[in-house]
Amino acid sequence: xxxxxxxxxxxxxxxxxxxxxxxxxxxxxxxxxxxxxxxxxxxxxxxxxxxxxxxxxxxxxxxxxxxxxxxxxxxxxxxxxxxxxxxxxxxxxxxxxxxxxxxxxxxxxxxxxxxxxxxxxxxxxxxxxxxxxxxxxxxxxxxxxxxxxxxxxxxxxxxxx
Amino acid sequence: xxxxxxxxxxxxxxxxxxxxxxxxxxxxxxxxxxxxxxxxxxxxxxxxxxxxxxxxxxxxxxxxxxxxxxxxxxxxxxxxxxxxxxxxxxxxxxxxxxxxxxxxxxxxxxxxxxxxxxxxxxxxxxxxxxxxxxxxxxxxxxxxxxxxxxxxxxxxxxxxxxxxxxxxxxxxxxxxxxxxxxxxxxxxxxxxxxxxxxxxxxxxxxxxxxxxxxxxxxxxxxxxxxxxxxxxxxxxxxxxxxxxxxxxxxxxxxxxxxxxxxxxxxxxxxxxxxxxxxxxxxxxxxxxxxxxxxxxxxxxxxxxxxxxxxxxxxxxxxxxxxxxxxxxxxxxxxxxxxxxxxxxxxxxxxxxxxxxxxxxxxxxxxxxxxxxxxxxxxxxxxxxxxxxxxxxxxxxxxxxxxxxxxxxxxxxxxxxxxxxxxxxxxxxxxxxxxxxxxxxxxxxxxxxxxxxxxxxxxxxxxxxxxxxxxxxxxxxxxxxxxxxxxxxxxxxxxxxxxxxxxxxxxxxxxxxxxxxxxxxxxxxxxxxxxxxxxxxxxxxxxxxxxxxxxxxxxxxxxxxxxxxxxxxxxxxxxxxxxxxxxxxxxxxxxxxxxxxxxxxxxxxxxxxxxxxxxxxxxxxxxxxxxxxxxxxxxxxxxxxxxxxxxxxxxxxxxxxxxxxxxxxxxxxxxxxxxxxxxxxxxxxxxxxxxxxxxxxxxxxxxxx
Numbered sequence: 001x002x003x004x005x006x007x008x009x010x011x012x013x014x015x016x017x018x019x020x021x022x023x024x025x026x027x028x029x030x031x032x033x034x035x036x037x038x039x040x041x042x043x044x045x046x047x048x049x050x051x052x053x054x055x056x057x058x059x060x061x062x063x064x065x066x067x068x069x070x071x072x073x074x075x076x077x078x079x080x081x082x083x084x085x086x087x088x089x090x091x092x093x094x095x096x097x098x099x100x101x102x103x104x105x106x107x108x109x110x111x112x113x114x115x116x117x118x119x120x121x122x123x124x125x126x127x128x129x130x131x132x133x134x135x136x137x138x139x140x141x142x143x144x145x146x147x148x149x150x151x152x153x154x155x156x157x158x159x160x161x
Numbered sequence: 162x163x164x165x166x167x168x169x170x171x172x173x174x175x176x177x178x179x180x181x182x183x184x185x186x187x188x189x190x191x192x193x194x195x196x197x198x199x200x201x202x203x204x205x206x207x208x209x210x211x212x213x214x215x216x217x218x219x220x221x222x223x224x225x226x227x228x229x230x231x232x233x234x235x236x237x238x239x240x241x242x243x244x245x246x247x248x249x250x251x252x253x254x255x256x257x258x259x260x261x262x263x264x265x266x267x268x269x270x271x272x273x274x275x276x277x278x279x280x281x282x283x284x285x286x287x288x289x290x291x292x293x294x295x296x297x298x299x300x301x302x303x304x305x306x307x308x309x310x311x312x313x314x315x316x317x318x319x320x321x322x323x324x325x326x327x328x329x330x331x332x333x334x335x336x337x338x339x340x341x342x343x344x345x346x347x348x349x350x351x352x353x354x355x356x357x358x359x360x361x362x363x364x365x366x367x368x369x370x371x372x373x374x375x376x377x378x379x380x381x382x383x384x385x386x387x388x389x390x391x392x393x394x395x396x397x398x399x400x401x402x403x404x405x406x407x408x409x410x411x412x413x414x415x416x417x418x419x420x421x422x423x424x425x426x427x428x429x430x431x432x433x434x435x436x437x438x439x440x441x442x443x444x445x446x447x448x449x450x451x452x453x454x455x456x457x458x459x460x461x462x463x464x465x466x467x468x469x470x471x472x473x474x475x476x477x478x479x480x481x482x483x484x485x486x487x488x489x490x491x492x493x494x495x496x497x498x499x500x501x502x503x504x505x506x507x508x509x510x511x512x513x514x515x516x517x518x519x520x521x522x523x524x525x526x527x528x529x530x531x532x533x534x535x536x537x538x539x540x541x542x543x544x545x546x547x548x549x550x551x552x553x554x555x556x557x558x559x560x561x562x563x564x565x566x567x568x569x570x571x572x573x574x575x576x577x578x579x580x581x582x583x584x585x586x587x588x589x590x591x592x593x594x595x596x597x598x599x600x601x602x603x604x605x606x607x608x609x610x611x612x613x614x615x616x617x618x619x620x621x622x623x624x625x626x627x628x629x630x631x632x633x634x635x636x637x638x639x640x641x642x643x644x645x646x647x648x649x650x651x652x653x654x655x656x657x658x659x660x661x662x663x664x665x666x667x668x669x670x671x672x673x674x675x676x677x678x679x680x681x682x683x684x685x686x687x688x689x690x691x692x693x694x695x696x697x698x699x700x701x702x703x704x705x706x707x708x709x710x711x712x713x714x715x716x717x718x719x720x721x722x723x724x725x726x727x728x729x730x731x732x733x734x735x736x737x738x739x740x741x742x743x744x745x746x747x748x749x750x751x752x753x754x755x756x757x758x759x760x761x762x763x764x765x766x767x768x769x770x771x772x773x774x775x776x777x778x779x780x781x782x783x784x785x786x787x788x789x790x791x792x793x794x795x796x797x798x799x800x801x802x803x804x805x806x807x808x809x810x811x812x813x814x815x816x817x818x819x820x821x822x823x824x825x826x827x828x829x830x831x832x833x834x835x836x837x838x839x840x841x842x843x844x845x846x847x848x849x850x851x852x853x854x855x856x857x858x859x860x861x862x863x864x865x
Binding site: 020023027030034040041043044046047049090093097099100101102104105125128132136140142144 | 197198199200324326327329330331333334335336337338339340342343345377378395396397398400464465466467468513514515516518545547548762763766767769770771772773774777794795796800801802803804806808809
C-alpha cells in the first residue's frame with residue numbers, strides 16, 4: 001500500500017506516493033520528480049554531490065529517507081536560478097569558469113548558498129571550511145573559492161544598493 | 162605536393178566525418194576526442210571557427226560516436242589538442258577551400274578575389290549573397306581530405322588564443338541533465354552487478370530471499386556464468402539489493418590481496434619481463450663517484466567523483482551502448498569480441514561522465530549494461546556502479562619502485578644515469594592489453610593478456626619520463642615489468658611519469674645539495690634546452706626564489722621540472738610548505754610552455770587541476786589492501802579537501818610558433834617532486850616513499 005508524502009521543492013508543493021518510505025530523498029528528486037541537478041556521488045553521505053537545503057540548512061540527501069522530509073521545504077540547485085535568471089552564485093561560477101567536469105557543482109552551489117545565507121562576508125578560510133563538506137576531484141578548488149568570494153561581493157553590493 | 166595529413170585525418174580522410182552544415186547558419190564539427198571535464202570540445206570549436214571563418218556561436222561539436230564521428234582511438238595521453246586539434250584544423254581548411262572554389266565557379270571569378278566573413282562569401286570585400294549554406298548542396302564533403310587547404314597563419318587566428326567560455330558549464334551549473342547518469346530511456350530498468358571478486362572465482366550460493374527482503378521492492382536476477390546482475394524498475398530497490406548481495410552471495414576461489422602486497426617493495430621479488438632501453442651499461446666507468454637512491458609509490462585510485470554508469474539496449478539485432486569511456490571505437494571492438502557480435506551491429510555513443518583521469522570503471526559499466534541487454538532483448542538497461550564497487554573494482558595505477566644510479570664527474574654533475582623500475586603494467590584498457598571486467602565472469606572467459614605495457618612510441622607506461630631531459634652523456638632505463646599484480650592495474654593521469662619524475666627530480670636536488678649548489682642553478686647548469694631553461698627561470702622569478710635559504714626550519718621550498726614524455730609540454734613548479742606532524746601546502750607557482758595556446762584559461766584550469774590532484778596523491782593517497790581492497794569509500798581513501806588546497810599562481814609561456822600541446826598530465830611529476838624537495842628542505846631530512854604520511858615524517862625526523 002503506497003504511502004503519500006507531502007513537502008515542497010523549490011517553492012512548489014509536491015506529493016509523492018511510494019511503497020518504500022525509506023526511499024532516499026535523492027532518488028525521489030531524480031527518479032520521481034525528474035530533477036536531475038542533484039547528483040549521486042557515493043550514497044554514503046560523504047562526498048556532498050547530493051547537497052540540498054532542508055528548511056534552509058545544507059543536508060546530504062542520498063540516504064535521507066523521504067519520510068524525514070515530510071512537511072519540509074527543499075531547495076535544490078534548480079531552485080537557485082536558471083539561464084534566464086541566474087543566482088549570483090551561478091553567474092559567478094560561469095564567470096570564473098569554476099569547474100572541470102562539473103559533477104560536484106550542484107552540491108557545492110548549495111553549500112555555498114547556505115554559507116552566504118548565514119555569513120554574507122566570509123573569509124577565504126571560512127569558504128574553504130564550509131566547502132569541506134564537498135569533494136572536488138578535478139582540482140577546481142581555487143576557482144570555486146574565487147567564485148564564491150565574487151558572488152558574496154555582488155550579493156552584498158546588491159543588498160546595500 | 163602537400164604535407165602528409167595529420168594522423169587522425171589520414172585515418173579518417175572523408176571530410177564529412179569532420180564537418181557538416183546541417184541547417185542555415187549552423188556548422189557541426191565532429192571529433193573522436195571526448196569531453197572528460199578538460200574543456201576539449203570548446204577548444205576544438207575555437208580551432209574550427211578560425212579555420213572556417215565563422216563565429217564560434219555557430220559551431221556545435223559532436224564527439225565520440227561510432228556512427229558519425231571519426232575514429233581517434235582513446236582520448237588520452239594529453240594528445241587531443243596536439244593531434245586531434247590539428248586534424249580538425251586541416252579538415253576545416255580543406256573544407257573552406259572547397260567552398261571558395263565552388264563560390265568562384267558560381268560567381269565566375271577567381272578564388273583569390275574571395276574571402277569568408279562569418280560564413281558569408283565576400284568578393285573584394287563586398288558580400289556576394291553566397292555562403293556556406295547556399296553552396297553546401299553543391300559541395301561534396303564525402304571526398305577525401307587532401308591537405309591542400311592553407312591553414313591560417315598564427316597571426317590571423319582570432320578565437321584561438323582567447324579564453325572562450327566552456328560550452329558545457331552553464332547546463333551543469335543550472336542543474337540540467339548533463340551527464341550519462343541523468344539519461345532516461347523509455348522503459349529503462351536499473352541494474353546492479355554482483356561483482357565476481359577476481360578472475361576464476363565462481364558463485365557458490367545465492368540467498369535470493371535475503372536479497373529480495375533487503376530490496377523491499379520487485380527485483381529480478383539475471384545470470385550468465387559467474388556474471389550475476391539484479392534488475393528492477395525502482396532504483397532504490399535495486400541499489401538496496403546490490404548492497405545486500407555482497408553479503409548474500411558466496412564465492413569460491415577467492416584471491417584477496419594482503420597488506421604486504423599493498424607496499425611497492427613487494428614488487429621487488431616478483432616474476433618479471435626484462436626491458437632495457439638506452440645506452441649500454443657503463444660497466445667499470447671511469448667516473449669517481451656514484452650516487453644511488455630508491456623511491457617508491459603505492460597503488461592509487463582514479464577515485465572519480467561519480468561511480469561509473471553505462472546504458473544499453475539490444476533491439477532488432479542491433480546493440481546500442483551509451484558510455485563515458487575514453488574510446489568508443491576500442492570499446493565497440495572489445496564488446497564485439499565479448500558478445501560475439503559484428504562491430505557493425507554495435508553503436509557506441511559517448512555521453513559525459515564525471516572527470517576520469519584515465520582508465521576507470523567506465524568501459525566496464527558499459528559492458529555490464531551490454532551483457533545484460535543481450536539477455537533482455539528490447540529492454541533498455543541502466544547500470545550504475547556503487548561507490549564501493551568503483552573503488553574496489555576500478556583499475557588502479559600500479560605501485561612502483563624507482564632506483565636511480567648516477568655516476569658523477571669532479572664537479573658533481575651526472576655523466577651517466579640509470580633509472581631502474583619495478584612496475585606492473587600501466588595499460589589494461591579493453592582491446593589494448595586488458596579485458597572488460599564483465600567478460601571475465603562470463604562462461605568461456607577470454608585468456609589473460611600477455612604481459613605488456615604502453616609502447617615507447619606512445620610515450621611508454623612505467624618508463625614514461627624515466628629518462629632525464631638533462632644533458633647527461635649516457636642514460637638508460639631498466640624496466641622490470643612485473644607480470645602479476647595483486648589487483649588490475651591500468652592508466653592514470655601521466656602513467657609512470659609521476660613516480661619517475663618524483664624519483665629523478667628528487668635525486669637531482671640531492672645531487673645539487675651534494676655538490677653544494679642551489680637546486681635552480683644546478684638544473685640550469687645541466688640543461689641546454691632553451692624551453693626547459695625558460696620555464697625553470699620563469700618559475701624561479703615568479704616565486705622570488707632565493708638560493709641558499711636555510712633548511713630544517715619547518716618551512717621549506719622546492720622546485721622541480723619535467724617535459725612531459727620528453728616531447729610534449731614543459732613545466733616547472735615551485736612549492737612552499739610547512740611541516741610539523743603533517744604537511745601544510747602554502748603556495749604553488751608554475752610556469753608552463755605548451756606551445757601555441759588555444760584557450761589560456763582552459764590550459765590554466767588543467768594545470769591547476771593537475772597540481773592539486775598530484776598534491777593529493779603525494780600527501781594522502783594510497784590504496785590499502787586487507788583481505789581485499791580496503792580503500793572503498795572517501796573515508797578509507799581520503800583526498801585533498803578545500804581547506805588543504807594551496808594558492809596557485811600559473812604563467813604560460815605562449816610560444817606561438819610551436820605546436821599546441823596538451824597539459825592535463827604535465828604538472829603531475831613536477832608537483833610531486835617539488836613537494837618532496839620542499840619537505841626535505843623544511844625537515845632537513847629526505848623522504849623517498851609516497852605518500853608522505855605522518856608516520857614517514859616522524860620516522861625521517863627520528864633518523865636525523
